[in-house]
Amino acid sequence: MPAHTANEEALFAPIVAVFAKDARVELPARGDGAVAKTFGARGLKVGGKVFAMMSGGKLVVKLPKDRVAALVAGKKGEPFVLGPRVMKEWVAIPVRAKASWRALAEEARAFVSG
Numbered sequence: 409m410p411a412h413t414a415n416e417e418a419l420f421a422p423i424v425a426v427f428a429k430d431a432r433v434e435l436p437a438r439g440d441g442a443v444a445k446t447f448g449a450r451g452l453k454v455g456g457k458v459f460a461m462m463s464g465g466k467l468v469v470k471l472p473k474d475r476v477a478a479l480v481a482g483k484k485g486e487p488f489v490l491g492p493r494v495m496k497e498w499v500a501i502p503v504r505a506k507a508s509w510r511a512l513a514e515e516a517r518a519f520v521s522g
Contacts, residue, residue: 416462423513427452459520460513466500467509469516
């Protein structure tokens, strides 16, 4: 997974701000320690589960497999690959589609929280 950058943090800040007042949402970890290097540590969580994070300069959200496939097929997102694995319930949304980031993050929170 690419290192977290200041640019990613700036891109992610408006999304974090959307969820900052939601007591159910755990905000991203800060700092450069070992915890911050674990999967999703710098992401948004609900019920201890990550639903949105930045990776490679893209917003990555967890959604149902069919929704991920539709976003990829519609060229609105890209498969999220972690090491050798394509994560079937994760989609990477590029900056060019930034206008949809908030709605997709809200959709991901709803999906993860059940």
